[in-house]
Amino acid sequence: MGIVKALMMEMEEAQWEASDVTFFCPECKSEVDGTVELPIVYDNGDSTHLPVNVRCFSGGHSFDGWVKTDWDSCEIELDDYPEKTIITDPMRGFASDYDDYDHEYYEWLEQQELLSRPVYRAFNQTISDVKALTAQVLLDDQSQMLARMLLAQSITALEAFLADTLILTVANHPKAQEKLLGSKSLGIGSKKFELADAIGVEDFAKTRLLEYLRAVSFHDVQKANSLFRVGLGINILPEGKELELIQKAIKMRHDCVHRNGVDRETGELHQIDQGLLLRLATTLENLVRTVDQKVDEIETPM
Known part of the structure; x- marks a missing residue:
């Protein structure tokens, strides 16, 4: 399996959640608030290294980058500004957190499949x-x-x-x-x-x-x-x-x-x-x- 395909599969399989983040915006030249979707990490899971997009609320700027996160840490490196590292809290989850959601989602998905016939x-x-x-x-x-x-x-x-x-x-x-x-x-x-x-x-x-x-x-x-x-x-x-x-x-x-x-x-x-x-x-x-x-x-x- 190619690296790109493997990465795409890993991104699809990951569970994501939006997170607020404060960082130094290279375009605004100041500390700003923003948002980024982070992969959820679990207490029994390995570290994750995936592409993300960070958005600045002040100037509306958007930055592609990579997040490296595990249960204890979360660092984001911006592609165009590798010297700027964003440190934020990891998006922690527990194995049972999404059981009910997944059950409801798959029930909904099954119903959509039925209605598509x-x-x-x-x-x-x-x-x-x-x-x-x-x-x-x-x-x-x-x-x-x-x-x-x-x-x-x-x-x-x-x-x-x-x-x-x-x-x-x-x-x-x-x-x-x-x-x-x-x-x-x-x-x-x-x-x-x-x-x-x-x-x-x-x-x-x-x-x-x-x-x-x-x-x-x-x-x-x-x-x-x-x-x-x-x-x-x-x-x-x-x-x-x-x-x-x-x-x-x-x-x-x-x-x-x-x-x-x-x-x-x-x-x-x-x-x-x-x-x-x-x-x-x-x-x-x-x-x-x-x-x-x-x-x-x-x-x-x-």
Whole structure:
């Protein structure tokens, strides 16, 4: 490894913290206050020799230099003024000081990684918008029109997430394809084709499998669960009241889309309040987060 690359890696791995410093500024020709970011040193660590930048508050001057620091001392030598040495206190730390910070940082970093995935990000954006608009929902006729739209969109967001997640994952995992095509309970692989159907079709079985998955109605969560369970070994459905709420919302969504919000069993218009929409949004967020994490844990390739 080259010296420059090794130095860059050492700088990236070091933990830094801003420190006030008083020094003789070669440009101002006087003692001034300033600031510099120093590498944190630990009681059980070795000395550190890294490049730094010292800034003068009085004249706004900036000086590149090198800091040599350990637990007991800290000296900075300026590149253009090697005869001027700045003596300051070392930036001391203890091994446990940054545990909580690091934990929070990596949790945040993991969340950013999740949100960077288009399928997951699209769902979260939709549900975030639904929750924001829910504040406008009352029980008057005009508000109920909005409520029906928000409920239907929530279930549509779930359907799109499940479909895109399964199809994209299966498309990139040959073993998942084998499991789905070989499942007797699903019967996907038992469909018969003429040999002529395969002419000019690259990876014929995979192509037909993906066509099948694209035709599935993923708001049929029981069927969706079977596909996830067989192909990826994942159970996507919650239990108890959460599952009951999702199933209730799916039924209401059908009435909202196909019967203008009228309950097909009672003949009455569904009344959808803020509480129902918010509970549904939270339940769907929990389901999607769990599924996304489980899919992310699948080995690549399977």
